[in-house]
Amino acid sequence: MVSSTVVELSRWQFAITAIFHMTFPALTVGLSVLLAVVYTVYVRTGNPLYLQIFRFWRKIFAVGFGLGVVAGTVMTFEFGLNWGIYAHAVGPVVGVTIGMEVITAFFLEAGFIGLMLYGDGRIRPRTMALASWMVAIGTLLSTTWILSANSWMQDPVGYRKADGQFQAEDWISILFNPAFAHRFPHMLLAVLISAAWFVGGISAWYLVKNRVNAQPMARRCLSIALGVLGVLMPVQLYVGDGTAVFMGGHQPAKLQAFEGNWESDNNGYNLLVVPDTDRGENAFHVGIPYLGSVIAQDLSGETKTPGLLQTPPDERPDMWATFYGFRAMYFTALIMFGTAFAGLVLRMRRRLFDSPRFLRWMVWMTPAGIIAITGGWITAEAGRQPWVVYGQLRTADAVSHLNTFEVAGSLAGFVLLYGALLAIWARYIVRTVKAGPEAPPTGPATPDVSEALVA
Amino acid sequence: MLEYVSYALVLFSLAMYVVLDGYDLGVGMLSLAARPERRRQYSEIVATAWDANESWIILAGVVLWAGLPGAYAVVLPSVYLPLIVMLISIILRGLGLEMQSAAGGYRRGWALLFGGASLATTLCQGLILGTVLTGPAQRDGTFQGAAFGWFSLYSVLCALGLVAVHLLAGAAWLQDKTEGWSRSGARRTGRFLLLVTAAMAVVLGLTLRSADPQQFHLGQPTRAVFFWLAVAGAAGACAVAWHAFGRRPDWRPFAAVAALIVCGLLGLVAVSVPVVVPPALTVHQAASPHSSELFLVLGVGLSMPFVLAYNIYAWQSFRGKYTAPVESPLPPLRDRAQPPTASHERTGTPRTIMRRTLLIVLGTAAVGVSQDVFGGVADWIDPIGVAVLCCTALAAWITGDRRDERAGYFDATTGAETRS
Numbered sequence: 001m002v003s004s005t006v007v008e009l010s011r012w013q014f015a016i017t018a019i020f021h022m023t024f025p026a027l028t029v030g031l032s033v034l035l036a037v038v039y040t041v042y043v044r045t046g047n048p049l050y051l052q053i054f055r056f057w058r059k060i061f062a063v064g065f066g067l068g069v070v071a072g073t074v075m076t077f078e079f080g081l082n083w084g085i086y087a088h089a090v091g092p093v094v095g096v097t098i099g100m101e102v103i104t105a106f107f108l109e110a111g112f113i114g115l116m117l118y119g120d121g122r123i124r125p126r127t128m129a130l131a132s133w134m135v136a137i138g139t140l141l142s143t144t145w146i147l148s149a150n151s152w153m154q155d156p157v158g159y160r161k162a163d164g165q166f167q168a169e170d171w172i173s174i175l176f177n178p179a180f181a182h183r184f185p186h187m188l189l190a191v192l193i194s195a196a197w198f199v200g201g202i203s204a205w206y207l208v209k210n211r212v213n214a215q216p217m218a219r220r221c222l223s224i225a226l227g228v229l230g231v232l233m234p235v236q237l238y239v240g241d242g243t244a245v246f247m248g249g250h251q252p253a254k255l256q257a258f259e260g261n262w263e264s265d266n267n268g269y270n271l272l273v274v275p276d277t278d279r280g281e282n283a284f285h286v287g288i289p290y291l292g293s294v295i296a297q298d299l300s301g302e303t304k305t306p307g308l309l310q311t312p313p314d315e316r317p318d319m320w321a322t323f324y325g326f327r328a329m330y331f332t333a334l335i336m337f338g339t340a341f342a343g344l345v346l347r348m349r350r351r352l353f354d355s356p357r358f359l360r361w362m363v364w365m366t367p368a369g370i371i372a373i374t375g376g377w378i379t380a381e382a383g384r385q386p387w388v389v390y391g392q393l394r395t396a397d398a399v400s401h402l403n404t405f406e407v408a409g410s411l412a413g414f415v416l417l418y419g420a421l422l423a424i425w426a427r428y429i430v431r432t433v434k435a436g437p438e439a440p441p442t443g444p445a446t447p448d449v450s451e452a453l454v455a
Numbered sequence: 456m457l458e459y460v461s462y463a464l465v466l467f468s469l470a471m472y473v474v475l476d477g478y479d480l481g482v483g484m485l486s487l488a489a490r491p492e493r494r495r496q497y498s499e500i501v502a503t504a505w506d507a508n509e510s511w512i513i514l515a516g517v518v519l520w521a522g523l524p525g526a527y528a529v530v531l532p533s534v535y536l537p538l539i540v541m542l543i544s545i546i547l548r549g550l551g552l553e554m555q556s557a558a559g560g561y562r563r564g565w566a567l568l569f570g571g572a573s574l575a576t577t578l579c580q581g582l583i584l585g586t587v588l589t590g591p592a593q594r595d596g597t598f599q600g601a602a603f604g605w606f607s608l609y610s611v612l613c614a615l616g617l618v619a620v621h622l623l624a625g626a627a628w629l630q631d632k633t634e635g636w637s638r639s640g641a642r643r644t645g646r647f648l649l650l651v652t653a654a655m656a657v658v659l660g661l662t663l664r665s666a667d668p669q670q671f672h673l674g675q676p677t678r679a680v681f682f683w684l685a686v687a688g689a690a691g692a693c694a695v696a697w698h699a700f701g702r703r704p705d706w707r708p709f710a711a712v713a714a715l716i717v718c719g720l721l722g723l724v725a726v727s728v729p730v731v732v733p734p735a736l737t738v739h740q741a742a743s744p745h746s747s748e749l750f751l752v753l754g755v756g757l758s759m760p761f762v763l764a765y766n767i768y769a770w771q772s773f774r775g776k777y778t779a780p781v782e783s784p785l786p787p788l789r790d791r792a793q794p795p796t797a798s799h800e801r802t803g804t805p806r807t808i809m810r811r812t813l814l815i816v817l818g819t820a821a822v823g824v825s826q827d828v829f830g831g832v833a834d835w836i837d838p839i840g841v842a843v844l845c846c847t848a849l850a851a852w853i854t855g856d857r858r859d860e861r862a863g864y865f866d867a868t869t870g871a872e873t874r875s
Contacts, residue, residue, distance in 0.1 A: 048786040049865060055785070059557060066553035069506055070546040076516050077538060080531030087531070091524025092747035099521040099751055102514050103758045110506035111765045115772055118503045120782040123772055134765075165524070167744040216788055220865045227852035234844045341818050344848055347855040353864060400532035410539040417543055421550065428554065440787045440867070 007396050009407040010082040013414060015381070017074050019374055020418045024068030026373045029139040030195020031061045032109075034224070035116075036132040043129050048440065053217050054132075056437040057199070062117050063428055067421065069110065074414075076102075082407065084400030086388055093159060093166050093174060094149045101145030109138030140188070147187050151179035153389050154380065155250050166389070179250065182243040183380075189236040190376065193229060194369020197336065200225030201366025202433055204359040214436045219353055222362070226347065229340035237337055240330075247383075251390060253311040254383030257319045258326035260285065261307035269305075271327075275319040280309055314386070321382035328375030332368050339365055458742035460752045461522025462731065465515055470720050472511035474624065474713045479505050481625020483548065483573025484618070486566065494566040495555065496777065500632050502556045503773050507766055509545070514755075521751050525741030526731045533591030534583045534605050541579035548572035574618070581617035585610025588663060588723075590733035609662060616655035620716065623648040623696075627708035630700065632777045642701025645708060649696055656689070656719065678725055685722035689715050788867040 035054055042050035076098070080087040087095070115123060115131040123131070158173035159166045168174055199221050206218035248255035260270035262281050269291035274284040308316055339361065346352045353359075388395045479501045486497040520527040531538060551569030555562050586605040626648055630641045696711035729737045742748060859865065 047789065049788050052785055052788070063553045063557050066506070066549045067546075069509065070542075070549040073509065073513055073545055074542045076513050077531060077542060080516075080520060080527045081535055081538060082532075084528040084532045087520055088524045088528035091520050091527060092743040095517065095521030095524060095527075095743070096747050096751045096754070099514075099517040100754045100758075102510070102517045103755045103762060106513060107507070107510050107758075107762045107766070110510040111762065111769050113506050114503045115769050119772060162744070165744065168746040168750065171746070171750055216865050216867050219859070223852075223856050223859065223865075227849075227856065230848035230852055231845050234841050234848070238838075238841045338818060344851055345814060348851050350855075350858070352855070352859075400528075400535075402532055402535060406535050410535070413539065413543055417546065421546070424550065424554070428557065432557075438785050440785045 003404065004396070005404050006402055006407050007399050009404065009411050010399050010402075011395065013082060013407065013411045014078060015378075016411070016418065017071065017078060017414055018381075019377070020422070021068065021071040021075055022373060022377060023370055023422075024064050024071060025139070025143070026191055026194045026370050027198055028061055028064045028068055028195075029143060029191040030193075031057055031064070031199070032132070032136040032139045033192065034195065034199060035061060036129070036136040039125075039129045039132045043125050049216055049220060052437050052440070053221060056217065057221075058117065059432050060429060062113075063425065065109075065113060067425060072106075080400075082400055082402065083388075083398050086393065086398035089164055089393055089398070090153070090166050090389060093152060093168050096168070097145055097149040097152070097175065101142055101149070105138045105142035105145060107138075108141065109135050112138070143188060143191060144184060147184045148175050148177070148180050150380075151183050152177050154183070154247075154384060155179035156389050156392055161392070166392075179246065182239070182246045186236070186239045186243045186376075189232050189239060190369070190373050193232050193236060193336070194373055196225040196228045196232070197365050197367070197369040200229065201363050201368075204362035205366075205433065206436070207353060208356065208359045208363060211436055213439050217437050222352070223347075226340065226343040226352070229336070230344045233333075233337045233340040237333060240333065251384065252306065253308065253315060253317055254322065254379070256306050256308040256311060257317045257322035257383055258379055259305045260319065260323045261305050262309050264304050264307040264310060266307070267302065267304050270323075273319070273323055275323070277316075277319065317383045317385045322379055325375045325378030325382060329372045329379060330375075332372040332375065336365070336368050336372070457745065457748035457752055458522065458738045459729075460756075461518060461742070461748055462728075462738050464518045464752070464755055465522065466720065466724060468511050468515035468518060470717050472508070472515055473620075473716050473720070475508040475511060476505070477621045477624040477716065478628035478709070479508050479625075480573045480577050481621040481623065482628060483570050483625070484577065484622055485625045485629065487570035487574070491563065491566070494570075496633065497629070498552055498555050498566060498569055499779075500628075500777050502552055504770065505549070505552060507769065509549075518751065518755060522743055522748060523731060523738065523741040524743055526736060527741075529591060529732055529736060530587055534586050536603070537579040537582040537586070537605055541576055541583070544572045544575040544579060548576060577618050577621050578614045581614025582606075582610045584617060585613030587732060588613070609659075612655070612659055612662065616652070616659050619648060619652040619655050620719075623652050624709070624712050624716070627696070627700075627712045631705045631709050634776055638701040640701075645700030646697060649693060649700070652715075653693055681725035682722055685718045685725055689718035689722065692718060789865075790867055 035057055038050045038053045038057075041047070042054060079095075112131040112134040116128065116135055119128055119131060152174055155178055156166070157177050158168065158170040160169050161167070203218040203220075203222040203225065206214040207222065211218070244255070260273040260275070260282070262275075266287070268287040268289040270285055270287040272284075272286040273282045275281075276283045308319060342358060343352065343362075346355055346358055384390055386394050386396065388398050482497050482501050486494045489497060516527075519530075547568055551565045551567075551572060555565035555569060582605055585607065589607060589609055591604060623645070626641070626645050630645065692711045692715035696708050696715065699707035699711055727733065729739065731738055731741050743751070
């Protein structure tokens with residue numbers, strides 16, 4: 001039997017590599033769509049502003065995409081490296097889905113990214129627009145397949161178990177499993193929204209700093225970002241609510257954990273909890289009375305939120321991760337909604353580009369989408385534990401026969417490397433943003449001071 | 456039958472990977488020995504295609520997982536450490552490459568990182584290949600060996616051999632892509648690497664028997680025929696490459712090296728099939744159930760022509776000698792003489808306070824609606840309410856955007872002073 005240390009270390013390793021990987025698609029999927037749209041507009045209208053926008057965001061997209069690709073390569077092999085038993089059991093289902101992702105989506109992105117990044121002067125603008133769209137379609141398709149594979153693990157259907165393997169019986173129901181119907185739109189909106197915050201935040205920074213060269217681009221991008229957010233945020237809250245209700249029905253333990261109750265006697269809504277897992281109670285909690293009942297659509301305040309004690313002890317997820325992952329996602333989402341709404345009001349009042357306080361707030365919101373996505377995935381994955389395939393295969397039974405030294409060593413390697421990579425990436429973004437967009441030849445008479453930073 | 460098709464798909468992806476990423480890695484390693492001004496050019500040559508080339512190893516890994524999960528589950532844990540180091544090296548290599556390309560000038564650190572990580576990646580791949588060929592310890596379809604089971608004289612030799620192969624592919628690619636090397640220089644380097652590769656191939660082929668005595672016998676005539684055909688093909692490719700290095704046409708050495716690699720792989724398959732992982736794990740034992748194989752083969756098989764088509768298209772766009780990218784300068788932006796005047800209102804008046812209070816109430820109510828907070832009301836208000844909210848937002852945004860465009864917010868302000 002594999003020692004529990006190996007299981008724990010492998011879980012940490014997977015969690016860290018997955019979160020790190022997720023940071024990049026969270027930006028690049030949305031950015032690729034933005035790039036494709038602005039380049040198409042450039043081809044159609046000939047307005048050089050859109051070319052400037054394209055070239056500027058392409059710089060940030062390129063490095064993010066490259067890092068996303070290599071971090072994704074790690075994920076592909078990690079299934080077999082640390083989770084050999086799992087890989088053998090679900091290969092016929094999840095392996096095939098991810099295989100389809102690689103051949104239809106990954107190759108599409110990777111095949112056209114070279115043209116998109118280095119094609120200037122070699123291919124015609126129309127071909128460039130086509131390449132940009134292919135990259136965008138590739139990233140969207142990739143999201144679709146991955147969500148299908150992951151949702152199947154959340155709510156497995158359409159299979160038969162034989163010889164310890166899951167064998168596919170009905171591919172349609174496997175690919176379009178019930179959880180996919182809720183989680184895919186949720187995730188698709190999430191990646192678009194998080195890229196919009198990123199673009200909007202950086203554009204707001206240019207406006208706050210009053211960078212003359214960047215003003216038209218920054219206003220244009222801020223307008224696009226806030227428009228996207230104004231439309232998508234309400235939908236996202238609605239879809240997210242549907243996902244939570246669905247999960248509450250299919251994985252009761254997850255709902256019990258992310259609402260932060262042990263006993264099923266609370267009609268309030270918990271804002272903060274300090275769970276004591278051994279004793280099965282909260283050492284401390286702050287809540288709003290009656291709100292839990294209201295959220296459960298009972299205005300009389302009688303409805304109680306189910307607690308984690310309803311689930312047998314060996315099937316309980318960790319309340320810390322699930323509860324705070326959910327809170328990180330949900331509270332950020334509310335703030336995002338409020339900000340998008342405020343942006344819309346300012347726009348209607350013609351004050352959008354002249355509201356320093358709002359713009360400064362937008363700069364702070366730059367990473368909001370990434371934080372929410374990370375929190376959401378922590379809820380989804382930690383809340384599914386102790387199962388890796390919900391109700392069918394336990395995480396502890398899925399680990400390869402490795403010794404502690406190997407897993408600990410590789411975990412340390414990944415932590416160090418990823419820490420350094422995040423720092424390098426953040427520094428690169430800061431530098432690129434400070435350097436600003438490419439200036440047109442007959443730009444403003446006053447040269448931009450920070451132009452000197454361009455290496 | 457289908458399991459053989461997915462095995463063939465794995466081999467095809469692997470061959471594509473070794474040929475395509477082989478030259479990437481080779482160019483990376485060669486850049487370590489190149490002069491600094493040349494290094495930047497080398498990494499730019501790789502940068503246009505490495506994403507696509509790298510995809511093939513991901514495809515190989517995933518098809519192995521989906522089509523032959525038994526093999527995937529045994530091989531990966533058995534080469535845990537070299538594979539992890541390979542993945543880390545691939546990350547560092549991608550980082551060095553992208554950062555150097557994005558930094559816009561030559562950066563010694565990134566260039567060295569790119570070269571060094573290419574070398575480390577190749578060494579790890581060689582160790583993995585050696586381990587798989589000698590057969591990892593296994594029982595009941597799972598890996599049961601030790602953490603350093605992959606370390607053996609044979610796997611180290613394999614690593615060196617793979618370095619030679621990738622260097623050879625890199626040198627051939629450079630002859631095709633650059634004007635930098637003189638003909639005689641290309642010939643010397645290419646022929647030297649070719650000799651090393653051939654010597655390593657002979658040594659590895661002969662010692663394979665002693666490394667793993669139970670497999671790889673050439674007793675059956677069909678097997679022997681295919682094996683010797685592959686060897687003959689490899690020898691022919693060697694001869695062509697020997698002749699072509701340093702001579703026009705410049706694409707020929709790379710074609711010969713690619714043929715050499717493919718023949719080598721086919722030779723290995725000829726002696727081992729139907730065993731996927733020595734000593735005894737066969738294609739049949741490792742395969743997925745029929746339904747999965749069918750879906751995989753159809754899905755991947757039908758997509759493959761498209762994948763090849765656009766990869767060839769992308770490759771065509773960059774064919775010929777490498778030239779520095781010619782990015783046309785940005786045309787001047789549209790102008791606007793007057794900066795837009797902002798309407799400045801006094802704040803703090805009772806009107807402002809009332810307006811803000813109303814807005815906050817309105818905002819909270821909107822959040823409430825979209826969040827189902829109103830209980831039973833939600834049943835009818837939900838989809839319609841959300842749709843109305845979205846459409847209002849969209850309409851407001853489009854109107855506002857048009858208005859701002861007319862007002863000239865998105866145009867450059869020539870000579871205008873910065874508003875404070």
